[in-house]
Amino acid sequence: MSKAILDVQDKPTPIQLVTLSFQHMFAMFGSTILVPTLVGLSPAIALLTSGIATLCFLLITKFQVPAYLGSSFAFITPILLAAGGLNENGASVHPGNAMIGAMAVGITYGLVSLVIWKSGYQWIMKILPPIVVGPVTMVIGLGLSGTAVNMAMNVDGKYSMLHFSAALVTLFTAIIFTIFFKGILSTMPILMGLIVGYLYSMMIGIVDYAPIAKASFFAKPDFLIPGVHYDFEITTKILLIMVPIVIVTISEHIGHQLVLGKVVNRDYIKEPGLHRSLLGDGLGTLISACIGGPPKTTYGENIGVLAITRIYSIYVIAGAAVLAIVLAFFGKAMAVIATIPTAVLGGVSILLFGIIAASGLRMLVDQHIDFGNSRNLVIASVILVIGIGGAKIVITEALSLEGMALAAIIGVVLNLVLPGRKEAEIPVKSK
Template sequence: MNKPILDINEVPSKTQLITLSLQHMFAMFGSTILVPKLVGLSPAIALLTSGIATIIFLIITQFKVPAYLGSSFAFIAPILIAAGGLNENGMSVNPGNAMIGAMAVGVTYGLVSLIIWKAGYKWLMRLLPPIVVAPVIMVIGLALSGTAVDMAMNVNGEYNFLHFTAALVTLFTAIFFTVYFKNILSAMPILLGLIVGYIYSASVGIVDFTAVKSATMFEMPEFLFPGIHYEFKITSTILLAMVPIVLVTISEHIGHQLVLGRVVNRNYVKDPGLHRSIFADGLGTFVSAFFGGPPKTTYGENIGVLAITRVYSVYVILGAAVFAILFSFLGKVMAIIQTIPTAVLGGISILLFGIIASSGLRMLVENKIDFSKNRNLVISSVILVIGIGGAALKFSESFAIEGMALAAIIGVLLNVILPGREEAADDEDEVNMKKNIA
C-alpha cells in the first residue's frame, strides 16, 4: 500500500485545503446536479444538501471516514413515480411526495442501522446476495434507458438532429475522459462531459441564456419545507415507490465502506462501525429531503479521488462540503445549470445509466454466479423482466407496488424460499461485498 500524503486526521495547509477541497467538489458536482435535473428538483438545493449531509456524516462517524455524500441515482425512477412525473416545464409535478418518500428512506436507514448495531451485518448480506442485488442494479440502469435516449434525440417528442449531435458530443467527451485519462480528470468525466456538451450546445445556438441574464450573483436556493410548501401526508404509494430501493442502496453503502477502508487502510466495519455510517447516510438523506433535496449516498467518484491523490484528510472532505454549500448560493452558476439543454443531459445519461446496468453485470461475473443452476437463472430472470417491464401489483387505486421496487421485493422473496441457497462463510461475505459497488 502506498503511504498517504495526508492521513485521515492530518490538517492540510490553507493552499492544499482550498485546492484539494475544490477538486473533491468538482468530482461529485456533475452527478449531484444531474439527479435533480432529471427529476425536476432544484440543483441548488441538491448541492446545498450534499454539503450538509456530508458534514452530518463526518460528525456521526467521528471524523474517521473521508466520504462525500451526493445525490443517489438509484432513486431517479422512484422519485418520478412518487412525484407523478414531470410537467411541461420539466419540473416535478408533486415534489413533496418524493420528499416524504425520501424521509421514509432515511428513517428506514436508521432502523437498519439499529438492527446492525445489535445483530451485526452478516444477516443483511445473506438476505441480499449478489444474485439478488446485481439484477436489481441492472434494472435501475436499464429501466431508465428509454428516458435517456428520448432526452438525447427528441424535442417535444420529435426527432431533432442538432440536439442529438449535442448529446453525442457530450457522450463521447465523457467516454474520452473515462477511458484515456488515469489522473484526476478520470474521476470527473460527468462534469467534463457536461461542460464540453454545454459549450458545443451554445455554439450551435440551442442554449437559452435568458435565465442567466436575469439571475443575480447571489440567490437563495428554492427550499421545499413540509407543511409550508406541501402537505405532509404519508401514503402507501409513496412508501412503496421509494423504500424498497433501500435493499440496493444499503448494499451499495456497505460495499463503498469496505472499499474505502481498503484505500485508506482502515476497517470501517469495526470502527466507527457500519451502524454509524449507515445511520449517518440515512440522517443525511432525511435532512436533505426536509430541505427539498434528493436522497443521498456515498460517492465512488470521491473514493477514486482519494485513491489517486493519496490525500485522505477528512478536513479536505469537510472543505468540499463547505464549498458545495457556498456554490449553492451563487445565482449565476445555478442559472447556468438550469440552462443545460435536455440533449446534453440525455447524452451523459446514456453513459451513466449504461454504467449502472453494466456494474450489475460485473457483480455477477466477479462473484462467479453459476447460471447453469436453475435457481440463479430464475431469480435474475424474474427480477429483470418485472423491473424493466414495469410490472405493478395494484391492490387499489392508491396502493400499488411497481417497477424496480416490486422486482427487488420479489427477488428477496425468491432468494429466501427457493431451495439450494448457499450460506457463505463470514469471510466470504466481506469479500463479496467488496465487489458490490454500483
C-alpha cells in the same frame, strides 16, 4: 499499497485545504446536480444538501470515514413516480410526495442501522446477496435507458439531429475522459462531458441564456419545507414506491465502505462500524428531504479521487462540503446549470445509466455467481423481466407496487424461500 500523501486525520495547509477541497467538490459536482436536473428538483438545493449531509456523515462516523455524500441515482425513477412526473417546465408535479418518500428512506436507514448495532451485520448480507442486488442494480440502469435516449434525441417529442449531435459530443467527451485521461480528470467524466457538451451547444445555438440574465449573483435556493410548501401526508403508495429501493442502496453503501476501507487501509465495517456509516447516510437523506433535496448516498467518485490523489484527509472532505454549501447560494452559477440543454443531459445519462446497469453485471462476475445453477438463473431472470417489463401488483385503484421496487421485493423473497441457497452461493470455478 501506496503511502498516503495526507492520511485521514492529517491537516492540510490553508492553501492545500482550499485547492484540494475545490478539486474534490468538482469531482462530485456533475453527478450531484444531474439527479435533481433529471427529476425536476432544484440543483442548488441538491448541492446545498450534499454539503450538509456530508458534514453530518463525518460527525456521526466520528471523523474517521473520508466519504462525500451526493445525490443517489437509484431513486430517479421512484422520485418521478412519487412526484407524478414532470410538468411542461421540467419541474416535478408534486415534489412534496417525493420528499415524504425520501424522509421515509432516511428513517429506514436509521432503523436498519439500529438493528445492525444491536445484532451485527451478517444478517443483512444474507438478505442482500449479489444474486439479488446485482440484477436489481441492472434494472435501475436499464429501466432508465429509454429516458436517456429520449432526452438525447427528441425535442418536444420530435426527433432533432441537431440536438442529438450535442448529446453525442457530450457522450464521447465523457467516454474519452473515462478511458484516455489519467489522474483527477479521469474521475470527472460527467462534469467534463457537461462542460464540453454545453460549449458545443452554445456553438450550434441551442442554449437559452435568458435565465442567466434574469438571475441575481446571490440567491436563496428553492427550499421545499413540509407544511409550508406542501401538505405533509404519508401514504402507503409513496412508501411502496420509495422505501423498497433501500434494498439496493444499503448494499451499495456496504460495498462502498468495503472498497473505501481497502483504499485507506482501514476496516470501516468494524470501526467506526457499519451502523454508524449507515446512520450517517440515513440522517443525510432525512435532512436533505426536509428542505427539498434528493436522497443521498456515498459516492464511487469519492473513492476514485482518494485512490488517485492519495489525499484521504477528512479536512479536505469537509472543505469540499462547505464549498458546495457556499456555491449553492450563487444564483448565476445555478442559472447556468438550468440552461444546460436536455440533449446534453441525455448524452451523459446514456453513459451513466449504462454504467449503473453494467455495475450490476460486474457484481455478478466479481462474485463468480454460477448461472449453471438453476436457482441463481431463476432469481436473476425474474428480477430483470419484472423490473424492466413494467410488471405491477395493483392493491387498490390508487395503490400499486411496480417496477424496480416490486422486482427488489420479489428478488429478496425468492432468495429466502427457494431451496438450495448454500449450494447456489458456491462460486463458479474460473478456468
